[in-house]
Structure formats: C-alpha cells, structure tokens
Amino acid sequence: MKTRMKEYRARLGLTQEKLAEMVGVRRETIIFLEQGKYNPSLKLAYGIARVLGATIEDIFILDDKER
Numbered sequence: 001m002k003t004r005m006k007e008y009r010a011r012l013g014l015t016q017e018k019l020a021e022m023v024g025v026r027r028e029t030i031i032f033l034e035q036g037k038y039n040p041s042l043k044l045a046y047g048i049a050r051v052l053g054a055t056i057e058d059i060f061i062l063d064d065k066e067r
Contacts, residue, residue, distance in 0.1 A: 002061040006034045008052040023047040 009019055016030040023044060032038035040048065040060070049056045
C-alpha cells in the first residue's frame with residue numbers, strides 16, 4: 001500500500017513520534033506505515049487521517065494489484 005503520510009505529516013510539522021502519540025501507537029508503527037510495510041487497521045487509518053486533516057483515501061492509496 002502506498003501512503004502519503006509523510007507528506008501530510010510534514011505539512012503539519014509533526015514528527016513520527018508526535019503522530020504516533022496522537023493516534024496511540026509506537027513510532028515504529030508510523031515508520032512501517034510510511035514505508036508501506038504495514039497495512040493499518042481501519043481504526044488506525046481513520047485516526048491518522050483525522051489527525052492529518054485528510055480523508056483515508058487521501059492518505060492511503062491502494063494499489064490496483066492489491067484489490
């Protein structure tokens with residue numbers, strides 16, 4: 001899964017640590033999400049999108065191969 005988390009996070013001046021704290025996960029989870037190595041639960045995706053002021057679809061891009 002592709003993600004635009006880093007781009008949106010940078011716009012808000014949030015560190016990975018701060019975003020992790022705001023959504024209730026470890027920094028490593030944010031790192032893995034940004035690298036596309038981990039797919040978030042719906043609850044986590046919603047929380048991240050809410051904090052970043054975007055929609056889930058804006059942040060997480062599902063590859064056609066994954067459908």
